[in-house]
Each structure stands twice: as C-alpha cells, then as structure tokens.
Amino acid sequence: MTLPLVSIEGLSKRFGKQGPAAIHALTTEVRAGQVTGLVGPDGAGKTTLMRLMAALLEPSEGRIEVCGHDTRTDAIAIHDTIGYMPQRFGLYEDLTVIENLTLYADLRGVVGSARKETFERLLAFTDLARFTDRLAGALSGGMKQKLGLACAMLRSPQLLLLDEPSVGVDPISRRELWRMVYQLVEQGVGVVWSTAYLDEAENCAEVIVMSEGRVLYQGDPKSLTAGMAGRVYQARGAGAERREALARALTRPDIVDGVMQGEAIRLVMAEGVQPPTPEAVGASTPVAIAQAAPRFEDAFVAMLGGQPKRTSWTGGRRAVEPSGAAPVEAKALTRRFGAFTAADAITFTIRRGEIFGLLGPNGAGKSTTFKMMCGLLRPTEGTALVDGLDLYKAPAAARARLGYMAQKFSLYGDLSVQQNLEFFAGAYGLAGARRREAVGRVIEAFDLKLYLEENAGGLPLGFKQRLALSCAIMHEPPVLFLDEPTSGVDPLTRREFWAYINAMVGRGVTVMVTTHFMDEAEYCDRVALIYRGRSIAVGTPETLQDSVRTPESPNPTLEDAFIALVEASDRERRAA
Amino acid sequence: MIWTRLAALITKELLSAFRDPRGRYALIAPPLIQLFLFAFAATLEVSNVPVGVVNLDWGAQSEQLISRFERASAFSEVRRYASERDAQAAIDRQDVIVVVEIGQDFSRKLAAGEAPSVLALLDGRKSNSAQIVNSYLTTIINQYGAETAIGPSYQPASEIVDRSWYNPNREYRTAMVPILIATLPMTMVLMIVGMSVARERELGTFEQLLVSPLQPIEIILGKAAPGLIVGLAQCVLLTLIVTLLFGIPLLGSPLVLFLGLTVFLISIIGVALLISSLVSNQQQAMMGTMVVMMPAMMLSGFSSPVQNMPDWLQPLAMVNPVTHILVIVRGVFLRDMPFWLVAQRIWPMAAMAVVMMSLAAWMFRRKIE
Numbered sequence: 001m002t003l004p005l006v007s008i009e010g011l012s013k014r015f016g017k018q019g020p021a022a023i024h025a026l027t028t029e030v031r032a033g034q035v036t037g038l039v040g041p042d043g044a045g046k047t048t049l050m051r052l053m054a055a056l057l058e059p060s061e062g063r064i065e066v067c068g069h070d071t072r073t074d075a076i077a078i079h080d081t082i083g084y085m086p087q088r089f090g091l092y093e094d095l096t097v098i099e100n101l102t103l104y105a106d107l108r109g110v111v112g113s114a115r116k117e118t119f120e121r122l123l124a125f126t127d128l129a130r131f132t133d134r135l136a137g138a139l140s141g142g143m144k145q146k147l148g149l150a151c152a153m154l155r156s157p158q159l160l161l162l163d164e165p166s167v168g169v170d171p172i173s174r175r176e177l178w179r180m181v182y183q184l185v186e187q188g189v190g191v192v193w194s195t196a197y198l199d200e201a202e203n204c205a206e207v208i209v210m211s212e213g214r215v216l217y218q219g220d221p222k223s224l225t226a227g228m229a230g231r232v233y234q235a236r237g238a239g240a241e242r243r244e245a246l247a248r249a250l251t252r253p254d255i256v257d258g259v260m261q262g263e264a265i266r267l268v269m270a271e272g273v274q275p276p277t278p279e280a281v282g283a284s285t286p287v288a289i290a291q292a293a294p295r296f297e298d299a300f301v302a303m304l305g306g307q308p309k310r311t312s313w314t315g316g317r318r319a320v321e322p323s324g325a326a327p328v329e330a331k332a333l334t335r336r337f338g339a340f341t342a343a344d345a346i347t348f349t350i351r352r353g354e355i356f357g358l359l360g361p362n363g364a365g366k367s368t369t370f371k372m373m374c375g376l377l378r379p380t381e382g383t384a385l386v387d388g389l390d391l392y393k394a395p396a397a398a399r400a401r402l403g404y405m406a407q408k409f410s411l412y413g414d415l416s417v418q419q420n421l422e423f424f425a426g427a428y429g430l431a432g433a434r435r436r437e438a439v440g441r442v443i444e445a446f447d448l449k450l451y452l453e454e455n456a457g458g459l460p461l462g463f464k465q466r467l468a469l470s471c472a473i474m475h476e477p478p479v480l481f482l483d484e485p486t487s488g489v490d491p492l493t494r495r496e497f498w499a500y501i502n503a504m505v506g507r508g509v510t511v512m513v514t515t516h517f518m519d520e521a522e523y524c525d526r527v528a529l530i531y532r533g534r535s536i537a538v539g540t541p542e543t544l545q546d547s548v549r550t551p552e553s554p555n556p557t558l559e560d561a562f563i564a565l566v567e568a569s570d571r572e573r574r575a576a
Numbered sequence: 577m578i579w580t581r582l583a584a585l586i587t588k589e590l591l592s593a594f595r596d597p598r599g600r601y602a603l604i605a606p607p608l609i610q611l612f613l614f615a616f617a618a619t620l621e622v623s624n625v626p627v628g629v630v631n632l633d634w635g636a637q638s639e640q641l642i643s644r645f646e647r648a649s650a651f652s653e654v655r656r657y658a659s660e661r662d663a664q665a666a667i668d669r670q671d672v673i674v675v676v677e678i679g680q681d682f683s684r685k686l687a688a689g690e691a692p693s694v695l696a697l698l699d700g701r702k703s704n705s706a707q708i709v710n711s712y713l714t715t716i717i718n719q720y721g722a723e724t725a726i727g728p729s730y731q732p733a734s735e736i737v738d739r740s741w742y743n744p745n746r747e748y749r750t751a752m753v754p755i756l757i758a759t760l761p762m763t764m765v766l767m768i769v770g771m772s773v774a775r776e777r778e779l780g781t782f783e784q785l786l787v788s789p790l791q792p793i794e795i796i797l798g799k800a801a802p803g804l805i806v807g808l809a810q811c812v813l814l815t816l817i818v819t820l821l822f823g824i825p826l827l828g829s830p831l832v833l834f835l836g837l838t839v840f841l842i843s844i845i846g847v848a849l850l851i852s853s854l855v856s857n858q859q860q861a862m863m864g865t866m867v868v869m870m871p872a873m874m875l876s877g878f879s880s881p882v883q884n885m886p887d888w889l890q891p892l893a894m895v896n897p898v899t900h901i902l903v904i905v906r907g908v909f910l911r912d913m914p915f916w917l918v919a920q921r922i923w924p925m926a927a928m929a930v931v932m933m934s935l936a937a938w939m940f941r942r943k944i945e
Contacts, residue, residue, distance in 0.1 A: 399787055406784060410780035426588075428581075
C-alpha cells in the first residue's frame with residue numbers, strides 16, 4: 001500500500017448557499033502509481049471534484065489534502081506539484097504547438113536548459129515533434145489532448161488530473177492516450193482520469209463511480225465486474241426481429257438489462273435467477289443463448305437497479321408507407337475544400353427500417369458526409385437522396401421527409417416545452433388540428449405532460465433528449481438522422497433513447513446515425529467506416545469484427561475492428 | 577403551408593424576446609433611459625455657465641456692463657478675479673470657459689466718446705461652447721455700447737432681425753428629441769436581429785432550422801418580421817413620450833411619419849441580417865453592429881450637418897438610411913413636411929432595404945450551400 005496522494009474527507013460542495021450539492025459527503029483517497037477513474041455521466045460532479053482537487057474551488061464542507069497540502073490554505077504549493085488538464089484542452093488555438101508549450105513553460109517557470117530538455121522529452125513522448133509549427137486549433141482531437149497532456153506534464157507532477165481526456169478523441173488516439181498514461185503511472189505518477197465512458201473504467205486500477213454528486217461505487221472495477229459472472233448472456237439468431245425481442249425481454253422481471261450488440265442481444269439477469277430461455281426472447285426463429293463475459297457497464301446498470309420497466313412504447317400512429325425508392329441513398333458524394341478532399345466518392349444505400357451508422361475518427365469526413373446527407377452542405381459532386389428526392393434539387397420536399405436531431409439537443413432553452421413543440425410543429429408546416437394532434441401524441445408518448453410549462457433549458461438531461469427527439473419526429477418522417485445522439489449520457493438514459501429508436505425502426509422508420517462511440521455502433525444494422533474521406537468498409541458490426549479476426553485476437557470487439565481496419569487502410573495507402 | 581411556418585418562426589422569436597422578464601426589461605428600459613439622457617444630459621445648449629470677469633476699471637460704466645452679464649439668463653453667475661493671472665488659473669482649472677477683461681480705461685474712453693475695447697479670453701478646448709458664449713457676450717456688449725453711446729446718437733445702417741422657423745425659441749430639446757424616435761429603435765433592432773441568428777448558431781438550433789423545410793427566404797422573413805414589430809412598437813412608445821411628456825407637438829401626419837419609420841427599420845434590419853449572415857457568434861455580431869452603428873450616426877447629420885462634410889464623404893451620407901430618416905422625422909415633427917418631399921427621402925431608404933435584404937439572402941444561401 002502506498003501513501004495516498006489525495007485524501008478527501010466528508011467533502012461537500014454547493015454552488016450558492018441554497019443550491020443543491022454538486023458533491024455530496026465524499027470521502028475517498030487517490031493513490032500514487034495508479035490510474036484512478038472518476039466515472040459518471042454528464043452532470044455527475046466529475047469536473048467539480050477535479051477542480052476541488054486542483055485547489056481551484058474551495059470545499060463547502062470537509063477537507064481535501066493533496067500531496068500533504070490542504071487545498072484551502074496551500075493552493076500555491078498544490079499548483080506546483082500537480083498537473084491539471086481541464087476539459088476542452090485549455091490550449092490557445094491561435095498559437096502553434098511549440099508556442100503553446102513555451103507559454104505554459106513560461107507560466108510554470110520552466111526555463112533554461114531544463115526547458116530544452118523537457119520539451120524534447122515531452123515532444124518525443126507525445127509524438128508531436130513533427131507538428132511543432134502547426135496551430136493548436138488545426139490539430140485533431142487526439143493530438144490536442146496529447147498537447148494538453150504535454151502542457152500539464154511540464155513540471156513532472158506527482159499527481160495528474162485529467163478531466164475527460166477522451167472526449168472528442170477517436171478510438172486509436174484514445175488507446176495512445178492510455179498507453180501514455182500507463183507509462184506515467186510506471187514512473188510513480190498518480191493519475192485521475194475522469195470519463196463518461198464506462199468501458200474506460202476497466203482500464204483503471206480503482207474507480208469512483210459518481211452520479212448526481214453522490215458516489216455509487218468506489219474500489220476495484222474488476223471485482224465489481226467479476227461479481228456479474230454468470231449473469232450475462234448473449235442471444236443470437238433473432239435476426240430482423242431482434243429489436244422487438246429485446247423490448248419483450250426487457251418487460252420480464254428476471255431480466256434487469258438488455259442492449260443490442262450487432263446481431264446479438266446482450267441480456268443481464270437478476271441475481272440468482274435461471275439463465276434466460278429462448279422463450280424469454282420469444283422470436284419465431286431459433287435462438288441460441290450463450291454466456292458472455294461481463295463488462296463494467298453490466299455491473300453499473302445492475303447496481304442502478306437495471307432498466308426501468310415500462311410498457312412497450314407506442315410513439316407513432318402508423319407504420320411508414322413504403323415508397324418505391326430507397327429511403328436514403330448517397331451516390332458518389334464528394335466534397336472538396338480547396339485542394340483538400342473531405343469526402344471522396346462516398347456511396348451507400350440504406351434500406352427501409354434499417355439503422356445505419358457512420359463511424360470514423362475525427363476529421364475523417366464522417367461529419368462532412370452527414371452534413372451533405374442532411375442538406376447542410378452542398379456536395380461538390382454526387383447526389384444525396386432522401387426517399388428518392390434530391391436534397392439539393394427539391395430541398396423543401398426532401399427535408400420534410402427527414403427528422404434531424406443534433407448532437408447537443410438543439411432546443412430553445414428559454415422557451416417552454418410546449419412552446420418548443422409548437423414551434424417545431426409549425427416549422428414543419430403542421431397547423432390546426434394536425435398540429436394539436438401531433439403535439440398531443442408526442443406529449444403522451446414521451447411522458448412530457450409534467451414538464452410542459454417548464455423551460456427546455458432547465459430540463460433534466462433525459463427529458464431534454466426526449467424533447468429533442470419529439471421535436472424531430474412530430475411530422476412523422478420516414479427517415480431520422482441522429483448526430484452522436486447519446487455521447488456523454490448516462491447508460492440508463494442511453495438505453496431509454498435507443499428503446500424509442502428501436503420502436504420507431506419497428507414501424508419502418510429508417511435511421512442514420514454518426515458516432516464514434518462503439519456502444520452506439522452496436523445498435524446499428526450496418527455501419528460504414530469513414531477514414532480519410534473514403535468509406536473503407538461497410539457491413540454489419542459482426543462482419544467487420546469477422547474481417548479482422550486473427551489467431552492472436554480471436555474475439556475482436558467492434559473497437560478492435562475499427563482500429564485494425566483503419567491501420568490496414570493506412571498500410572495500404574503507404575504501400576501504394 | 578408557408579404561412580404556418582412563418583407564423584411559427586415569428587411567434588418563436590417574439591416569445592424568446594418577451595418570455596424572460598430580463599429580456600422584456602432589456603427591450604424597454606434602455607431606450608427609455610437613453611431618451612431621458614439625450615433629452616437632459618447631452619444638451620449642446622449653453623445655459624447656466626459661469627462667466628469670469630477681471631475688472632481693472634474703477635468707473636461706473638464697467639459695473640453696468642457686468643450687471644448686464646449677471647442678468648443674462650444664459651449665465652449662472654459672474655466670478656470676479658483680481659488679475660489676469662487669477663483668471664488664467666480659473667480657465668486652467670475649468671472653473672469658467674470664458675473670462676471678460678475690462679481695461680483700466682473703459683469708463684474713461686466711454687466718457688470721452690471713444691470706443692473702449694474689452695478682451696474676452698475663451699477656453700478653446702471647448703470650442704463649440706466657447707463660440708456660443710462668445711456670441712452671447714458680443715451681443716450683450718454691442719447692445720450696451722449702442723445704448724450708452726454718448727454724443728450723436730449711433731444709427732446703424734441696417735439692423736438684423738432674426739427669426740427661427742420651426743423652432744421659434746431655438747430650443748435644443750425640440751430639435752434633438754424627436755430624432756431619437758428613429759435612432760434609439762435603430763440600435764435596438766440592429767442588436768436584436770444581428771445577434772439572434774448568431775445566438776441560434778451558438779445554440780445549434782440554426783442547423784435545426786436549416787434541415788427543416790423552411791426556405792432561406794422564410795428564415796430571413798421570420799427573423800426580420802419580429803425585429804420590425806419590436807422596432808415599430810418602440811417607435812410608437814417613444815412618439816407618445818415625446819409628444820405627451822415632453823410636449824413637443826407632432827405637426828405633420830403620424831401616418832407619413834410611420835411610413836418613413838417602417839421603411840427605415842426594414843433597411844436597418846437588412847443591414848443587421850447582412851451582419852448576422854457574415855458572423856459566426858454573438859461576440860462577432862456585437863462587433864459588427866458597433867462597426868456599422870458609429871459611422872451610420874456620424875454620417876447622418878445627427879451631430880453635424882451633412883453639408884459640412886467633405887464632398888467625397890457626402891455620397892456615403894446619401895446611401896445612409898439614417899440621413900434620410902432624420903430629415904423625415906425632423907420635417908414631419910417640426911414642420912408639416914409635405915408628402916412629396918418625404919417621398920424623396922423614402923425611396924433611397926427603400927432602395928437600401930432591397931439591396932441589403934437581397935445581399936443578406938444571397939449570403940445566407942451561399943453559406944448554406
């Protein structure tokens with residue numbers, strides 16, 4: 001046992017005297033030489049705790065000692081011994097990589113020969129030596145994080161606080177960040193890594209799981225996950241019926257959690273019940289059920305009491321009428337910005353009632369493609385069709401057929417829920433009785449009644465998400481476009497959201513989603529992997545996983561497949 | 577269909593402007609505060625200023641002249657200084673902006689029938705006020721000279737009689753306050769419309785609008801109409817205050833006045849929309865508004881007549897909608913400006929409105945595609 005780097009006792013933090021506690025009665029320790037994960041959804045209090053540890057905020061109650069200094073009295077001493085990387089990098093985007101480093105070195109008093117040596121070491125460590133003259137604003141998400149890390153490392157801190165370092169970072173860069181952090185840990189540095197992604201918890205030696213300012217779990221993530229052994233199963237073979245099967249399974253009392261995993265359904269059983277039978281899934285085709293290795297997320301959801309049981313959702317009145325054309329079609333979509341080709345001849349067709357994912361690292365052309373498909377960015381060449389209508393030749397008619405939900409729920413925060421609904425209904429041309437009927441329908445379907453008079457900006461996250469989805473589907477579009485719909489959302493809210501989407505898909509709605517979040521990708525029937533402006537692989541999540549299966553990695557995850565395919569594409573390009 | 581969508585947009589804009597109590601306050605309070613500030617604080621009139629006097633003369637005549645200064649309503653008091661050095665110090669301290677120095681021989685020369693001279697020291701740092709004070713002094717001194725002239729009575733060859741038309745008492749407030757009816761709503765409308773698109777861009781709701789069946793032209797109309805409604809409402813409120821509270825009569829037709837104001841506001845909204853089509857966040861929109869507002873005011877004849885500007889600047893003043901609305905407001909308020917004259921000022925604003933709106937629409941379309 002090493003001595004704790006940070007010890008926290010009875011810590012509470014309130015903003016404003018009467019405000020709710022952002023952190024509630026927290027007692028914990030952070031040790032040197034390991035990664036401590038601070039895990040929780042947006043708004044859990046992670047950033048507040050980080051800032052408290054960095055002595056940037058004063059606790060309302062209780063005390064924090066960092067490296068033997070009290071944060072109230074010895075803030076300066078703490079600032080000298082720790083490195084803190086805030087969310088959103090804290091970089092100056094108009095300065096180059098080396099200018100950013102120099103600035104932080106000046107601020108932290110790293111001068112003379114020590115500076116030269118430190119820069120060399122850090123640039124080699126972060127592999128940024130080739131990019132020293134590039135503007136920080138022009139770096140990819142992953143490279144920005146590496147530069148942020150380098151800036152935080154200038155004084156060789158004993159404790160490194162990383163606030164959501166993996167947000168906006170693609171899986172490849174994320175792995176590199178973890179590799180770098182492990183190297184630091186080996187040198188004896190204590191690292192606190194905060195994240196909303198539960199899969200990262202498994203990389204930590206110890207986790208503090210938070211939700212709404214309270215600690216749900218502290219300790220070794222592996223022991224929590226191990227406790228779930230024998231309760232997790234995968235059901236395969238339900239085919240096209242798997243979404244209904246999942247919805248049915250979730251109504252059973254002995255099943256606490258269930259998600260889609262490509263072709264399979266992942267089920268988590270209540271404690272001490274029999275394994276699920278094919279009847280529980282109740283598909284017309286034979287279903288094979290096998291035990292699966294538990295994940296941290298299974299344990300987390302089970303700890304929260306599983307998914308809330310609700311009667312199956314009836315969001316729409318009728319099934320989507322099939323029209324002759326494919327619901328979504330991209331024909332050789334190309335977009336050039338000057339000499340740079342952001343999207344190069346991207347072609348795909350989405351079938352009716354299919355969830356199609358656009359996957360890819362940041363800056364690979366995923367967003368460009370998505371924007372062209374939404375009618376937000378005119379393609380240089382090629383056509384984007386929705387229900388057979390060209391988005392750029394018949395924009396109004398094509399747009400009337402699609403529903404769109406932006407990444408950060410684009411709602412009018414200063415209007416009430418009712419007013420938001422009325423506005424979006426009107427914007428889609430619904431008037432009179434049709435509008436009343438549409439608004440009434442979504443209010444009922446999404447349980448918005450209690451919040452009608454409240455400002456959209458003040459809604460709890462889950463309700464914001466419901467409202468955003470309601471606004472996007474009031475005009476009953478046959479096609480729904482979702483831009484990273486559930487990043488940073490807690491697992492229960494995410495499951496609820498996908499339950500709605502699954503129900504709509506069951507009625508024949510076609511969904512296109514962009515994501516670099518592998519859990520979301522698992523809900524897709526097919527995904528297209530976009531890299532360097534080209535679509536390098538299209539297929540079901542399972543085919544992509546199969547394509548990279550090797551003797552060394554017999555059970556690749558979707559993330560493994562993603563990384564392997566991107567690396568293979570890089571090799572190919574270099575060889576050519 | 578199009579009316580449903582437009583109505584939804586306009587309702588939404590008005591709701592976001594008025595739902596929040598702070599928003600309501602921000603729309604109503606600043607124009608009122610500015611109206612009262614301009615009416616009472618920013619006066620260019622010279623009244624109640626102290627006058628410094630250095631009287632080196634021991635005769636009765638100089639005291640008579642000084643008592644005339646004391647009685648003049650423009651001056652609050654007469655401050656006496658013993659020497660020119662003291663007077664200089666007073667000007668340096670900005671106690672007075674003018675010092676009148678009466679020489680030792682003032683009374684003697686008057687008695688001898690000669691013309692004595694009086695020195696007026698003015699603070700050139702306040703050139704405008706000093707000039708006005710100087711003209712007051714000159715009038716008083718000339719009158720005094722004419723009345724006390726001894727010997728053959730002084731007969732000027734001609735006499736100037738002045739009459740100020742449209743504002744007989746030359747009251748600053750009567751000339752100044754009505755034009756605020758146009759300029760104050762202008763600043764508000766520039767801000768509201770210029771920022772509203774930028775705010776939606778920041779919130780991400782703008783993309784949401786762009787993927788809806790709303791056409792760019794509908795979005796522009798949906799942004800312009802609420803601005804016009806709010807702007808005209810402010811014009812009505814300010815007109816009522818100006819006529820009822822300040823008692824400045826509206827001599828011309830309110831209909832003509834509001835026709836002018838409507839065209840003016842549309843042209844201003846065009847400018848605001850153009851700004852908002854160029855910027856990507858609220859900060860830039862604010863900067864853009866400032867960059868437009870100052871020159872628009874300076875080049876309008878608001879503070880100095882357009883005719884005083886150099887020739888190469890005057891065409892700019894002619895395309896500036898503010899120039900024309902000021903002529904209309906002053907004209908309709910202070911004299912019953914005939915409609916054909918008003919129409920001559922309306923069409924350049926209408927032309928600007930068309931140009932700005934089209935430019936904004938074109939920019940929006942280009943940005944989207």
